[in-house]
Amino acid sequence: MDFRFDIIMEYAPYLLKGTLITIGLSLAGIIIGTVLGLFIGLGKMMRNKYLAFPFTVYITVFRGTPLLVQVLLIHFGVVPFFTGETNAVAATIIALSLNAAAYIAEIFRAGIASIDRGQMEGARSLGLTHVQSMRHIILPQAFKRMIPPLGNEFIVLIKDSSLASVIAAPELMYWGRAMSSQYFRTWEPYLTAAVIYLILTLLLSILLHSLERRLATE
Amino acid sequence: MIKVQSLRKSFGEHEVLKDINVAIKPQEVVVVIGPSGSGKSTFLRCINLLESITAGHVLIEGKDITDKQTDINKIRAEVGMVFQHFNLFPHKTVLENIMLAPLKVKKVDKGQAREKALRLLKKVGLEEKANVYPDSLSGGQKQRVAIARALAMEPKIMLFDEPTSALDPEMVGEVLEVMKELAREGMTMVVVTHEMGFAREVGDRVLFMDGGYIVEENVPKQLFESPQHQRTKAFLSKVL
Numbered sequence: 001m002d003f004r005f006d007i008i009m010e011y012a013p014y015l016l017k018g019t020l021i022t023i024g025l026s027l028a029g030i031i032i033g034t035v036l037g038l039f040i041g042l043g044k045m046m047r048n049k050y051l052a053f054p055f056t057v058y059i060t061v062f063r064g065t066p067l068l069v070q071v072l073l074i075h076f077g078v079v080p081f082f083t084g085e086t087n088a089v090a091a092t093i094i095a096l097s098l099n100a101a102a103y104i105a106e107i108f109r110a111g112i113a114s115i116d117r118g119q120m121e122g123a124r125s126l127g128l129t130h131v132q133s134m135r136h137i138i139l140p141q142a143f144k145r146m147i148p149p150l151g152n153e154f155i156v157l158i159k160d161s162s163l164a165s166v167i168a169a170p171e172l173m174y175w176g177r178a179m180s181s182q183y184f185r186t187w188e189p190y191l192t193a194a195v196i197y198l199i200l201t202l203l204l205s206i207l208l209h210s211l212e213r214r215l216a217t218e
Numbered sequence: 219m220i221k222v223q224s225l226r227k228s229f230g231e232h233e234v235l236k237d238i239n240v241a242i243k244p245q246e247v248v249v250v251i252g253p254s255g256s257g258k259s260t261f262l263r264c265i266n267l268l269e270s271i272t273a274g275h276v277l278i279e280g281k282d283i284t285d286k287q288t289d290i291n292k293i294r295a296e297v298g299m300v301f302q303h304f305n306l307f308p309h310k311t312v313l314e315n316i317m318l319a320p321l322k323v324k325k326v327d328k329g330q331a332r333e334k335a336l337r338l339l340k341k342v343g344l345e346e347k348a349n350v351y352p353d354s355l356s357g358g359q360k361q362r363v364a365i366a367r368a369l370a371m372e373p374k375i376m377l378f379d380e381p382t383s384a385l386d387p388e389m390v391g392e393v394l395e396v397m398k399e400l401a402r403e404g405m406t407m408v409v410v411t412h413e414m415g416f417a418r419e420v421g422d423r424v425l426f427m428d429g430g431y432i433v434e435e436n437v438p439k440q441l442f443e444s445p446q447h448q449r450t451k452a453f454l455s456k457v458l
Contacts, residue, residue: 121268122305122364126319126371127295136318140309 008188011179018172019196025089025171026158026200029096033157034150036097037104044109055105062102068163071095075167088169092161100157107149111142144215151208155201162197172196219244219375219406220265225274227260234260236430238274244374245404249417249438252427253453258410261427262379265408266290266297278375295323298368302380304360306352306367312339313348316367324371331370338366342396358389365396376400378409414457418442426450 008015043055062070075091115138123133162173176193180186220242227235234257242248250258263269265276267283267290276283283293307315316335320326326334339345342362352360361381368376378397382390394416401407401420411417417424418438426434426441426449434441434450442458445451 116305118301118303118305119307122301122307124291125266125268125294125297125299125301125305126367127291127323128319129291132322136322137307141307144309 004183004185004188007179007183007185008192011175011189011192014175014178015172015192015196018170018175019200021089021170022158022161022172022197023200025092025096025161025164025169026154028093029100029157029161030154032093032097033100033104036101038108040101040105041108041112044105045112059102059105062099063106067095067099067160068166070099071163071167074098086167088164088167091167092164092169092171096157096161099160100153103153103156104150107146107153108142110149111146112138114145115141144212147208147212147215151205151212154204154208158200158204159197162193219246219279220408221275221277222261222265223275223277225261225264225276226272227257227264227269228272233272234430235264235272238430238432240425240432240435242406242408244406246422247401247405247407247409247420248423248425249421250408250410250425250427251412251414251417251453251457252425252433256427257430258425258427259379262377262408262410265375265377266294266299268299291323295319295371296374298371298373298376300361300364300368300376300378300381302383304352304357304364304384306360306364308352311349311351312344312355312363315352315363316370319367320370335366335370338369339363341369341399342366343392356389357385358392361385361389361393362396365393365400369400375406375408378407378411380410380412382411382413412457414442426453428453 040055040058044052044059046052046055071092074095075086075088079091079094080086119137119141120133123137124130128136161171164171165173165177168174172193176189179189222238222240225235225238226233238261240248250261252258260269264271265278267276271284274284278293278297281288281293283290307318310318313332313335316338317328317331320331320334321328336345336348339348342365344359344362344366347355347359347363352363355363381397382393385393390413394413397407397409397416398420409416409421421438423435424438424441425432426445426447428449434445434447441450442454445454
């Protein structure tokens with residue numbers, strides 16, 4: 001079997017550009033998804049059932065429908081409805097963020113729920129408000145426990161950003177598919193893309209692992 | 219100092235406290251005893267509203283804590299609480315545990331909070347543990363830190379919820395010693411405990427609770443030596 005390194009070299013600048021966009025999409029998804037997820041998670045934990053209900057619905061809908069469907073709806077439906085035109089990068093960031101937020105909300109909720117009730121009582125008995133207790137006592141402890149599941153979610157998010165290729169956001173997978181259809185080749189474009197995704201997720205794992213270790217010894 | 223009037227507390231259908239009435243004077247040490255499930259911990263937790271109150275009133279220095287207008291955080295800052303399982307903050311050092319509330323609630327400056335925390339640690343005999351994390355302490359040491367943490371807010375009242383029940387027997391003494399010292403200094407204390415020796419020696423008054431009622435109350439000597447009620451007799455015969 002001949003493996004054509006020359007077409008990989010030819011596409012290298014595009015693949016590099018695509019990789020940078022993949023990183024950008026993923027980072028945006030991680031950051032926006034985490035912030036949104038925290039609020040949705042806290043929202044779902046509200047004692048008032050009627051106030052918590054919309055957050056439960058949100059999580060159910062975004063976890064219960066395929067990300068691909070969400071990407072297509074947002075790209076061809078939601079974004080044009082508001083701006084009058086399509087924008088693949090914006091649609092991808094919105095879809096990834098909203099989708100990840102649903103999962104991250106559950107990670108936050110589980111992390112907070114895993115902290116012993118006595119911690120909140122200890123803090124409140126000293127006169128700290130609910131918000132102060134959350135900020136200084138509950139969240140710092142919960143965050144430590146959330147790192148492994150958050151890491152998983154971030155890795156899923158990097159890989160899921162490849163779905164953006166179907167709406168022609170010029171990320172890594174998009175250029176892989178372009179290369180494949182130009183030369184009618186399978187191994188070169190997709191293996192190259194696979195290796196790049198693997199490097200990205202590995203780097204993220206290493207980063208999270210060292211963060212986890214640092215927090216554990218603190 | 220504390221006035222409890224017709225206090226009731228239900229968890230769903232289950233009524234745990236049925237008409238509790240008691241008044242606690244300044245500098246008084248009141249010890250609450252009774253079988254498990256008698257409602258004594260719930261009674262204590264109602265005094266700083268860690269449990270919501272179903273009916274009745276609790277007045278602390280004349281302020282009704284069941285009143286929606288009352289700022290419960292202000293009341294809690296003046297009522298220290300020590301828990302059975304310590305509830306120290308594991309991600310903070312001993313010193314940080316003690317300094318947290320003065321810094322965040324009372325907004326005292328850092329140097330002052332630190333000085334005060336070290337003084338309290340010395341008082342409970344743990345000044346050399348200032349910079350370690352709670353995980354490396356024994357149970358007795360943890361509880362003494364928890365007492366120091368509560369004292370850092372300069373409370374007018376201290377509540378103790380079975381402070382020695384989770385400790386190994388050889389560590390009970392060191393915690394009781396600190397509590398005795400506090401009592402000698404004139405702290406108003408409400409102590410739920412199974413330590414009858416402590417109740418007898420330190421208590422000004424003992425409440426015996428059973429089935430959600432205060433069945434009997436008296437000075438320790440009277441209550442232990444000549445209990446009036448059948449249930450008090452039955453309980454004391456089992457624990458003494």
